[in-house]
Amino acid sequence: MGSSAAYDNGSLVLNVVNRHLDQAIPTQVELEDKQFSGAVEATEVNGPDIKAENSFDTTRVKPVQRGATADGKKLRYSFPPHSYTMIRAKVA
Numbered sequence: 001m002g003s004s005a006a007y008d009n010g011s012l013v014l015n016v017v018n019r020h021l022d023q024a025i026p027t028q029v030e031l032e033d034k035q036f037s038g039a040v041e042a043t044e045v046n047g048p049d050i051k052a053e054n055s056f057d058t059t060r061v062k063p064v065q066r067g068a069t070a071d072g073k074k075l076r077y078s079f080p081p082h083s084y085t086m087i088r089a090k091v092a
Contacts, residue, residue: 001025001079007091012036014087018079021050026078031091036070038090046083 002017018025047053047061054061068077070089079085 010090010092012087012089012091014085014089016079016085016087018081018083018085020081022081024078024080027076029075029077031073034091035072036075036089037092040068040070040075040087040089042066042068042077042085042087044080044083044085046080050082 001019004015006013012029012031014029016027042065043063044066045061045063052060068075068087068089070076075087075089077085077087
């Protein structure tokens with residue numbers, strides 16, 4: 001799994017790649033000095049398998065909007081196998 005995090009204008013932005021072929025990675029992110037305050041948006045890019053690709057005829061890999069669970073200082077999300085996910089969450 002690879003990841004990065006940034007603080008952007010009142011939001012925490014997490015970028016995560018789960019490279020595992022068939023296992024999701026359940027994760028909990030915990031803030032130290034702020035709290036989650038609002039909707040959490042997750043944009044996931046994935047396909048049916050690790051070798052999926054797009055062509056002019058088919059779109060097998062595409063972004064999907066999802067939600068995530070955040071409560072106080074904790075955010076929970078399960079990153080699906082062979083996926084890239086960007087999570088944007090308001091913090092205060």
